[in-house]
Amino acid sequence: MTTLYHNPRCSKSRQTLHLLEEKGETIEVIKYLENPPSTQELKQVISLLGITPKELVRTQEAVWKETYKDKVLTDQEIIAAMIKHPILIERPIAINGTRAAIGRPPEKVLDIL
Structure with a gap:
């Protein structure tokens, strides 16, 4: 099963969902803006992605x-910001077992199937 942190208003997220469906994947869709991850869940996602918290931030968001x-933030403070404002979390994120990928471009999720 693949878990997809999904924003239906995002074209890349919709394309990633469609791609996973085309591949016949069983998908657990998490609309993370409505159901944000906990701090522990977000830390786990960051760990699976093998990136820093800052690399998961959508820095162009208002x-x-x-x-x-313009602030110097610790990893914990960056994670707290994403928990407080889930719109800051890059999307879509696909997780399959112990592997994860950000679907930018959507085809990157094929690497974890």
Whole structure:
């Protein structure tokens, strides 16, 4: 089963979902803006992706630019910002077992199937 952190309003997220469906994957869709991950879940996702918390931030979002852009933040503070403002979490994120990928481009998720 593949878990997909999904935003239906995002074209890349919709394309990734469609691609997984085409591959016949069983998919657990998490609409993360409605059901944000816990701090522990987000840390696990970051670990599976093998990236830093900052690399998961959508830095072009208004809330990031207005509130966090020019600050020096710890990883914990960056994670807290994403929990408080889930719109800051890059999307889509696909998780299959112990492997994860950000679907940008959507085809990157094929690497974890």
